[in-house]
Amino acid sequence: MRVLIVGSGGREHALAWKIAQSPRAEQVFVAPGNADTAREGLCENVPIAADDIPALVKFAKASRIDLTVVGPEAPLVAGIVDVFQREKLRIFGPSKAAAQLEGSKVFCKNLLHGADVPTAEYRVFRDAESATRYVMDRFNADEQSCPVVVKADGLAAGKGVIVCSTRRDALEAIDRIARQREFGAAGKQLVIEERLDGQEASVLALTDGRTIVTLPPAQDHKAAYDGDAGPNTGGMGAYCPAPLVDERMMRSIEEHILVPTVHAMKRSRQPFSGVLYAGIMVTPAQGPKVLEYNVRFGDPECQPLLLRLKTDIIDLMEATIDGKLDEIKPPQWDPRPSVSVVMASEGYPGDYEKGRPIRGLEEAAAVPDVKVFHSGTALVDGQVVTAGGRVLAVTALGNTIAAAKLQAYTAVKCIRWQGAWCRKDIADKAMVQADKRKR
Numbered sequence: 001m002r003v004l005i006v007g008s009g010g011r012e013h014a015l016a017w018k019i020a021q022s023p024r025a026e027q028v029f030v031a032p033g034n035a036d037t038a039r040e041g042l043c044e045n046v047p048i049a050a051d052d053i054p055a056l057v058k059f060a061k062a063s064r065i066d067l068t069v070v071g072p073e074a075p076l077v078a079g080i081v082d083v084f085q086r087e088k089l090r091i092f093g094p095s096k097a098a099a100q101l102e103g104s105k106v107f108c109k110n111l112l113h114g115a116d117v118p119t120a121e122y123r124v125f126r127d128a129e130s131a132t133r134y135v136m137d138r139f140n141a142d143e144q145s146c147p148v149v150v151k152a153d154g155l156a157a158g159k160g161v162i163v164c165s166t167r168r169d170a171l172e173a174i175d176r177i178a179r180q181r182e183f184g185a186a187g188k189q190l191v192i193e194e195r196l197d198g199q200e201a202s203v204l205a206l207t208d209g210r211t212i213v214t215l216p217p218a219q220d221h222k223a224a225y226d227g228d229a230g231p232n233t234g235g236m237g238a239y240c241p242a243p244l245v246d247e248r249m250m251r252s253i254e255e256h257i258l259v260p261t262v263h264a265m266k267r268s269r270q271p272f273s274g275v276l277y278a279g280i281m282v283t284p285a286q287g288p289k290v291l292e293y294n295v296r297f298g299d300p301e302c303q304p305l306l307l308r309l310k311t312d313i314i315d316l317m318e319a320t321i322d323g324k325l326d327e328i329k330p331p332q333w334d335p336r337p338s339v340s341v342v343m344a345s346e347g348y349p350g351d352y353e354k355g356r357p358i359r360g361l362e363e364a365a366a367v368p369d370v371k372v373f374h375s376g377t378a379l380v381d382g383q384v385v386t387a388g389g390r391v392l393a394v395t396a397l398g399n400t401i402a403a404a405k406l407q408a409y410t411a412v413k414c415i416r417w418q419g420a421w422c423r424k425d426i427a428d429k430a431m432v433q434a435d436k437r438k439r
């Protein structure tokens with residue numbers, strides 16, 4: 001089978017690595033890929049941008065691609081799946097209509113509300129004035145207390161969500177999204193919702209529109225610095241499984257969140273096929289609630305998840321496309337937990353320089369049970385250099401979370417470039433949780 005993977009980050013590297021291990025894979029193309037997807041066995045990079053849908057279709061036809069797998073959300077929301085299907089090309093991912101679950105927060109919140117899925121209370125606004133009036137009326141007593149989250153409706157590369165504490169924060173957020181149009185057309189509508197407190201988990205599931213196969217829960221680290229301080233990022237590390245979500249909570253998330261969502265999508269004639277990623281807040285008083293849906297694998301959650309997957313991923317993806325998830329055996333997982341530490345460029349998530357030579361990748365790769373996935377790298381004259389904010393996702397298995405963490409950081413220490421940094425506390429929350437359970 002000839003497979004095309006769309007995207008260039010750590011998630012796509014993990015997908016390429018896993019798909020290339022399938023005995024069914026003959027060749028794997030990654031568009032546009034990174035320094036290491038080009039060097040992974042069976043893999044080859046293709047210089048086509050992930051959002052250039054016409055060029056991707058042309059390539060898939062000319063290269064007789066049997067299966068296309070889409071990593072990032074932008075091409076999904078733009079309708080890549082519909083275009084490929086029209087051309088009779090097999091592709092893994094949701095249709096444009098179903099991808100609205102991530103592409104429009106208003107669509108997502110309305111669907112959740114209609115299906116009675118637990119989520120934060122919300123209001124939708126079409127202009128800055130009505131949103132401002134709402135905040136001024138609702139939070140008129142104490143300007144210091146305004147626990148809301150202001151969100152741009154559309155895709156904004158993860159930046160269109162502003163968590164507020166004071167009235168001033170909220171008014172500023174409305175101004176940035178709806179008046180300054182900092183996130184462009186994504187800010188045509190906005191959602192203001194109640195701020196939830198608790199711990200976050202990422203629960204991903206494969207679904208063919210009817211059947212749901214949940215994957216082990218994971219936890220991301222969105223804040224830039226240790227102790228969850230600093231600005232929001234794309235994710236500075238992840239681990240899997242997340243002990244926060246035990247078996248009982250998982251069943252409850254399936255029953256009260258995933259099943260009603262998938263049914264509501266089917267009922268509204270927008271069946272969801274692909275990876276449904278629920279960003280969950282586990283609230284202390286009311287249990288798990290949906291913060292958001294993504295319509296793809298998470299980055300970096302995909303890296304520790306796929307390091308543990310033993311089943312042939314092509315079989316899982318084909319069953320999803322063919323609506324046959326009810327016929328397959330449950331996926332098998334390595335019982336050992338995994339931890340992924342993101343190494344980033346100096347300045348990220350703000351501005352950063354590219355092109356810094358990376359050393360020590362071979363030593364890191366030699367650390368047992370470690371796989372270094374590349375996120376933002378390029379090959380220049382045979383040398384691997386930095387080419388993004390998040391540069392590497394150093395991922396490891398261990399008999400315990402603590403052992404996996406140690407292994408990942410042992411490999412991190414081998415890798416050097418000017419300005420490289422990472423969080424030092426990835427997976428510490430899992431260890432606190434595991435200790436609590438023991439007591």
Ligand code: AMP
Binds near residue numbers: 222
């Ligand atoms: P989203 O893009 O909707 O996932 O939001 C990104 C991040 O913003 C989430 O991972 C949370 O950390 C935070 N967030 C979003 N909605 C809420 C909420 N209602 N309460 C608290 N935090 C939130």
Ligand code: GLY
Binds near residue numbers: 294297298300301
């Ligand atoms: N790790 C967060 C995301 O993929 O959206």
